[in-house]
Amino acid sequence: VQLVESGGGSVQPGGSLRLSCVASGFTFRHYGMSWVRQAPGKGLEWLSAISSNYKTSYADSVKGRFTISRDNAKNTLYLQMNSLKVEDTAVYYCAAGSDETSIKARGVESQGTQVTVSS
Numbered sequence: 001v002q003l004v005e006s007g008g009g010s011v012q013p014g015g016s017l018r019l020s021c022v023a024s025g026f027t028f029r030h031y032g033m034s035w036v037r038q039a040p041g042k043g044l045e046w047l048s049a050i051s052s053n054y055k056t057s058y059a060d061s062v063k064g065r066f067t068i069s070r071d072n073a074k075n076t077l078y079l080q081m082n083s084l085k086v087e088d089t090a091v092y093y094c095a096a097g098s099d100e101t102s103i104k105a106r107g108v109e110s111q112g113t114q115v116t117v118s119s
């Protein structure tokens with residue numbers, strides 16, 4: 001399993017970013033996928049998941065601001081982030097699976113992409 005995140009950067013509060021995650025080494029379309037993040041000095045925070053049949057779910061902290069999507073033809077997962085806040089500053093990771101408990105238990109092994117929100 002290989003997951004490569006991209007699209008992070010530095011933005012001002014209220015700005016937007018779109019993260020991408022290209023997956024390989026497994027049959028992407030068969031799996032639910034998630035986004036998680038880790039802020040400095042904090043543990044993994046599950047943000048959102050999308051099932052193999054496109055059902056989505058969100059943490060309260062990002063509901064209404066972030067949108068998860070997937071393109072199975074490109075083996076790619078996306079996270080559209082709008083109305084960004086300073087507290088969204090973190091390293092963002094994608095993960096195979098949609099179960100928050102399982103993802104937190106096994107951790108993440110990909111490189112992630114840094115998102116910094118500051119004025």
